[in-house]
Amino acid sequence: MKKIIGLFLLGTFFVSAQESSPFDHKKNEFRVDVLSAIAYGKLSFSYERFLGKDFSVGVNTNFSNSQKIEDDFNDGFRNNLPKYEINPYVRYALSKSKSRYYFAEIFASTNGGDFKEIIRDTDSNGNGFYTIKKSKYTDFGLGGSLGYKMYFKESWALEFLVGFGSNLTKREQSPNVISRVGINLGYRF
Template identity: 25%
Template sequence: MKKIIFLLTMATSAITFAQENSQEVTQPRTVQSSNDISSRKHELRIDALKLILMPSLEGTYEYIYSQDFTFGANMSLYVGDTQDDILGEKFSLTPFVRFYFQEKQKYDGQGFFVEAFAKYSREKYETESYTEYKYDFENNESTYNTVPSKTDKYDAGSLGMAVGQKWVNKSGVCFEVLAGVGRKIVGSSEALDFTPRVGVNLGYRF
């Protein structure tokens, strides 16, 4: 009788041990896929609004450093006619840092953000031609001199802040809107004292 009880106990223990090992072997492991958005740290975007309205080619790169901190740079190149350029800006380079304020966002670098930026810009503009009038009192003669238009450039540097909102879907497509303003700190007196920073950006995280 004791042998039977002993054998039953051993058999029960063996079955239980085998079931536990089987569960450990067959239990699926959660492996972070390379396609998971959470593992992607790089983002490229273009400004669709400026491309349509100005037209200006403006691209942005952003590195997702952590859940609430990112940094990157924006570059803009105006490709339209000079006279159609409302702001006169031909080229700009804008490095920036961002702080995201998210509580229940699914991915890093998503939601409402505050941005600090430094901007270098170059403007190319044309002065209008005009007629200059002179009167010679000694000879009692009037002369008219036409001054032709000319092309000129100036550089400017500014510091500013912006706020915005970014959305990212599970495929990595992102949409962003932002608005802000910078103040000129160095540059030509011809440059504007304030420079806007606005955008409606569409991009992809990889």
């Protein structure tokens, strides 16, 4: 009887040891988007918290400081200049592996920046003229993304992400499309 109980406990230990992975104890991850920094002059940071086997939640923050986009805004090639974006998200892992997997995400967005428009006005003599009016905008949007993440040495992450969404409230001032495109480097702890 003691041998049977001992074998049962030993078998349970080996089964639970095989199911456990180094990722089970590392629930947090911090990432930096390299593609946005190089291509768009945008600082983009993400924090992700792993809730269980397949789900995680996180937040991404972007701050734009692109001279090219600002020049396009000032020269009249675009009417909005995005400055910041905050994206909370929920992710679901589509693959079974914890070290390399595809995922789908749903995200919300709070974004804002500068907006300008050309307004026709009249002077005291009734003569018409045009002027440029600059203002700030803040908008809210929803979207979805797909991506692929892989880990090296159980802590270092490389992530590819492509996603799009739409602003919902001030579409005449804010960009109609929100994009989440990036190549992220991260560390899981």
